[in-house]
Amino acid sequence: DAKTTQPPSMDCAEGRAANLPCNHSTISGNEYVYWYRQIHSQGPQYIIHGLKNNETNEMASLIITEDRKSSTLILPHATLRDTAVYYCIGNGRDGNKLVFGAGTILRVKS
Amino acid sequence: GAGVSQTPSNKVTEKGKYVELRCDPISGHTALYWYRQSLGQGPEFLIYFQGTGAADDSGLPNDRFFAVRPEGSVSTLKIQRTERGDSAVYLCASSLMVNTEAFFGQGTRLTVV
Numbered sequence: 001d002a003k004t005t006q007p008p009s010m011d012c013a014e015g016r017a018a019n020l021p022c023n024h025s026t027i028s029g030n031e032y033v034y035w036y037r038q039i040h041s042q043g044p045q046y047i048i049h050g051l052k053n054n055e056t057n058e059m060a061s062l063i064i065t066e067d068r069k070s071s072t073l074i075l076p077h078a079t080l081r082d083t084a085v086y087y088c089i090g091n092g093r094d095g096n097k098l099v100f101g102a103g104t105i106l107r108v109k110s
Numbered sequence: 111g112a113g114v115s116q117t118p119s120n121k122v123t124e125k126g127k128y129v130e131l132r133c134d135p136i137s138g139h140t141a142l143y144w145y146r147q148s149l150g151q152g153p154e155f156l157i158y159f160q161g162t163g164a165a166d167d168s169g170l171p172n173d174r175f176f177a178v179r180p181e182g183s184v185s186t187l188k189i190q191r192t193e194r195g196d197s198a199v200y201l202c203a204s205s206l207m208v209n210t211e212a213f214f215g216q217g218t219r220l221t222v223v
Contacts, residue, residue: 043214
């Protein structure tokens, strides 16, 4: 599984877009990029995943660079409830062993 | 409920005792995972089941840790001769099949005193 690098923390104003970066320069061609988040005292929650193309769902958008060495998770209108630790994970197709790093603590402030 | 259920939610045990942590996955999910999480760190992989068999147990820290899933549904994580360093939140997750999104339970907070 690819090693990922994320900033330790970020702040975002309520109602603004939150853009969370992730570097995964060692990702291989068949590894997906997954994003999960963990709100305090809860289990991690799946957000989105992608391989090459940009993806969007009801929670977020995922923008993957053409060389696949980095990606950005976008929460279009952050709310206070989006305050959480966000994990970017590179994951191979031969298993579903999600390898979590330290993640990014996102603080949404009013 | 329809989510992953873990029991107990909290467990306090004395050093040297044996504990069992239970996970009820989402019905129909063939894959089941155990993780543990220490304060301020991301979840650490322990073991992954596909059906009844352990497909990857490379994360189990030593032979005091063991997990079973005899009928391909409920799983039990067993810890023998607990140590204070085993104190953590133990998370269980399930997914419909390999490489689909994983759904996590709320975890069991284990405290060894």
